[in-house]
Structure formats: structure tokens, C-alpha cells
Amino acid sequence: MSSQVDYNCIRSIEPAENKTTTSSSTASTSATQSTVSITKNSLDAYLEAVRILLVLLDNVITYPHEHKYRTIRLENKTIKEKLLALQGFNQLLKAIGFQRLANEYLLPQDASLERIKEYRDILHKRREFWLHDHQHENEAMSNDESLSLKSIGMMDSESRVSGLEATRPYKERITYPRVLQTPNRFLQSLELFSDAVMQYEDEKLLAFGLKLIPIDDLTQKASEKLLGFQEVADNATNATHQSTSSCKEPCIRDLILVELVNWFKNEFFEWVNNVPCKICGSEEGNLRRTQKEDDLRVEVNMCCGQETKFYRYNDIAQLLVSRKGRCGEYANCFTFLCRCLDYDARLVHSLFDHVWTEVYSENQMRWLHVDPSDNVVDSPLMYQHGWKRSIDYIFAYSCDDAQDVTWRYTNKHKETLTKRNFCSEKELIEALLTIRRKRQAHVTDERKKALNQRCMLELIELTVEREPTENELKGRSSGSLTWRQSRGEHNFTNVSI
Numbered sequence: 001m002s003s004q005v006d007y008n009c010i011r012s013i014e015p016a017e018n019k020t021t022t023s024s025s026t027a028s029t030s031a032t033q034s035t036v037s038i039t040k041n042s043l044d045a046y047l048e049a050v051r052i053l054l055v056l057l058d059n060v061i062t063y064p065h066e067h068k069y070r071t072i073r074l075e076n077k078t079i080k081e082k083l084l085a086l087q088g089f090n091q092l093l094k095a096i097g098f099q100r101l102a103n104e105y106l107l108p109q110d111a112s113l114e115r116i117k118e119y120r121d122i123l124h125k126r127r128e129f130w131l132h133d134h135q136h137e138n139e140a141m142s143n144d145e146s147l148s149l150k151s152i153g154m155m156d157s158e159s160r161v162s163g164l165e166a167t168r169p170y171k172e173r174i175t176y177p178r179v180l181q182t183p184n185r186f187l188q189s190l191e192l193f194s195d196a197v198m199q200y201e202d203e204k205l206l207a208f209g210l211k212l213i214p215i216d217d218l219t220q221k222a223s224e225k226l227l228g229f230q231e232v233a234d235n236a237t238n239a240t241h242q243s244t245s246s247c248k249e250p251c252i253r254d255l256i257l258v259e260l261v262n263w264f265k266n267e268f269f270e271w272v273n274n275v276p277c278k279i280c281g282s283e284e285g286n287l288r289r290t291q292k293e294d295d296l297r298v299e300v301n302m303c304c305g306q307e308t309k310f311y312r313y314n315d316i317a318q319l320l321v322s323r324k325g326r327c328g329e330y331a332n333c334f335t336f337l338c339r340c341l342d343y344d345a346r347l348v349h350s351l352f353d354h355v356w357t358e359v360y361s362e363n364q365m366r367w368l369h370v371d372p373s374d375n376v377v378d379s380p381l382m383y384q385h386g387w388k389r390s391i392d393y394i395f396a397y398s399c400d401d402a403q404d405v406t407w408r409y410t411n412k413h414k415e416t417l418t419k420r421n422f423c424s425e426k427e428l429i430e431a432l433l434t435i436r437r438k439r440q441a442h443v444t445d446e447r448k449k450a451l452n453q454r455c456m457l458e459l460i461e462l463t464v465e466r467e468p469t470e471n472e473l474k475g476r477s478s479g480s481l482t483w484r485q486s487r488g489e490h491n492f493t494n495v496s497i
Helices: 007-012 043-062 077-083 089-096 113-143 149-160 170-174 185-201 203-212 215-240 252-268 316-322 327-340 413-418 425-439 445-462 481-487
Strands: 019-023 032-036 071-073 104-106 286-293 296-303 306-312 345-350 355-361 366-371 394-398 401-404
Touching: 007 089, 007 113, 043 077, 043 113, 071 077, 089 113, 170 185, 185 203, 185 327, 185 345, 185 394, 185 425, 203 316, 203 327, 215 252, 252 327, 252 355, 252 366, 316 327, 327 345, 327 355, 366 445, 401 425, 401 445
Parallel strands: none
Antiparallel strands: 019 032, 071 104, 286 296, 296 306, 345 355, 345 394, 355 366, 394 401
16 A cells, blocks of 8 residues: 655655755855755754644543544644644645644544554654754764765764673674584574574673663662552452452552553654655665665665665664664663663564564563564563454574473464474474573572573463454554554554553
């Protein structure tokens, strides 16, 4: 499905982009300066107007059936002076779907929420561009016209993160002797993924990452939720005159985890469909090729006749600087931050092109599914039933274990078994046991005993097939509408935790 966004309307409200050129003429004794302006809106006015509009659109998306959030009153001073005063803003509102009435703009109930979300996402990206990237790009290009987009993007990121240092270079942090003696490339990849998560255990990076987490704020919010649960339980006890002590109340650590993923998704990390096109600002360019630059995978996209590069970082030290990416970068960075808070956490890879996290709950004595890119906790069947993905192999990797967790993410075990043909089940089990021994080679006997007990309980849990919950029937929310549609994952209407 094609985009529902009118990019001309979005560009029409943006600030003047001054391009000064010097021209000489035989009829003139001196050079003249000519300035080309796209619009006359100032940068500050643009940033404030779009900020207000984003709030309005978020309210519509959050409360789609509330009439008051679908109405923009023209007599409102803020709306009149900061929103409608901008050149091109009336046309933009109409493009989004608002209808002009006598004293207000009204968004009809049948207006497409998907279109509103798409406008919201693009306006947010364009505002971020003018707020950050545009300024740094102009400064960089004035010094050196040949600076790459990669260098320009890193200038802003490096300015906000100082003192970042790893104990060892990235390659050394993920390179370990191979123990699997097999020509099977699929099995070889399991060991490589297992080695890669060892970068999370770098002491200097862990100390730095811990400083980035607003743990006091997260703990306060979690404590407030815990008090709420306790009040509900007390009220239920008083109402029924029966003790509810058998109902286990949530653990503060589990609630902090919920707050952590919410903070990470909404404040710390940013989703990138593609690097925005310099001409139209769209992130929907066509992938032209994938190439390697210094062992780094780079996606080269084409839009408006120009190439843009999207660098796919795996190094945590790089991700703490860029704080941008798609599900792989989200899960990689989030799993590391969980380790900073001393959670037992593992990175989860699937063969259907998605990556997420699992965190062990000491209180519940089980692994919790956490998808940081969608801000979802404990909904493992959502990929099969909500995203409509085919489940075959899913593996989880931590600093002291490797596990086949496929069965947590499907309730059709027999059907899933028929799809697994990269190796025999016996070969797979032997490979995982070998990797596990490698990871636990320097683990204490006490820790090994605890890990073995945990593994036995998990294996029992993985044998259970259950029906999906309502939340697990929903589609994907992360990524632009066009990007999700290309993957068949666009039916998500609400994120639940």
C-alpha cells in the first residue's frame, strides 16, 4: 500500500533553508548575493508549532473516540498564534484529515487512524531533523563538503555522551575459541550469537550504562504501581472478608523492568526505518544494496536520486552513542542495560527476522518475554498470533547459557517440528549443550547448580501449549506503516504491558 502522506504539505511548513550563491556579471563591478528561501517560517516557530501538533495527534491516537481531542478551536490563543499563524499549516491540517468549520477544525470519526499515525511519525522525524541533525549537518558541510552522513550523524551523538570507554575493543569482546566441530553453518551461527552477547559483560561499559539509567525515577514509578496493587488486594480482601494471601503480589524488580522498557522505548532509543532522504525527508527509500564498511553492515537506500546509508551497529559502545536503529539494535542495547541493573537477561534471535529480550524473574521463577521495540512485556505468543509469523527456530543467549526457546513462542508444537530441517533435533541439542559448557566453563559450582535447576523448570514450562491472550492477538506497532505493511505486521492497534 502506498503512503497516505502528502510530503509537499509537510515540507511547506518547514523553515527557510537559506542557500547563498555568488553570481558575477559583466554589467556589474561587484558580486551580488542571492538568497533562495523555501518558506518564511522561522525555525523556532516551526519547532513549537509541530510540537503542539504532535501533542494533538497523539491525543487523537490515544483517545480515538473522544470528540474533544478531535477538535481544534480557532479562538484558542495558542492555536491561533503558534499553530495557524505558520504558512502552510492550514493545508497540512486538511491533508491530515481535519475539516474546517466555522469556529474549529474537526477530525471526522471515519478519518484513518493509520494515516494520522503516519503523519505523526514523519512530523516527529522532520522536527528532530531540524532540531538536531540539520544544525550539525550545516556546520559540518561548511567545514568539509565531503563529510559523509555517517560522520555528520555521529557529531551530535558524541556530543551528548562523554567518558564512554570499553575495557577491550569490540572484536576482542566477541571473539572466543570455537568449540563446535561441525560443518553445519546453521549450528555454527549459534555459537557466534552466543559469543556476541559476551560484550555485555565489559566492566567499564556496564558502569557507564548504569549511569544512563534513571533508576531512582523508575523505582519511584514502580513503587507507586506496587502500592496500587496492594491497595486493590486489600480492598478485595475487605470486600470478600477472605484472605488473598495466596495471590502473589508483583515483585518490585519486575515492575522496575516494566518501567525500564517503557523509558527505553519512549525516551532513550529511537526507531529508524531508514535514514531520511535529504530531499523529501521520507524514510521510505528503496534498498539498493547492502555492503560492508570496516566489518560493519551498511544498508544503502535510494530516494529522489540520492543515496543514503544506514549503519547497522552491533557494538554496544556505538549503540550507546547513536541510540537509533531497528529491532536488532533495540534488543541489543536493551539487553545490555538490563545487565547494567544486574538482571539475568538474554538476547533472543528468531529466524523470522526479529530480535528481542528475555529477563529472568526471581519472583516468578521464570523467563519473561520483553520486546523493547514494541514496549511489550510477557506476551510471547504475539509473534505467531498477532504478527502472523511462521515459527521454526528461536534461541536465547546469555553470558552463561544458550537455550532453544522456540516452544515458548508457539502453541502448535507438532506443526513447528515439521518446519525444523536445518539439522536433526539430536544435533541441535548436542550443539547447545556444547555451547552451554563453553559459557559455564568458569562458573562456580553453586551457580551451575542454580542454572541447572532453572533450566529443568524452564524445560517443563516449554512443553505447555496455551491459548493466546487478547494482547497476543495484536499486530506490530514499531516501524512506519509502510515498513510494517511490507512485512505483513500492521494490524497492531494498542501496545499493552
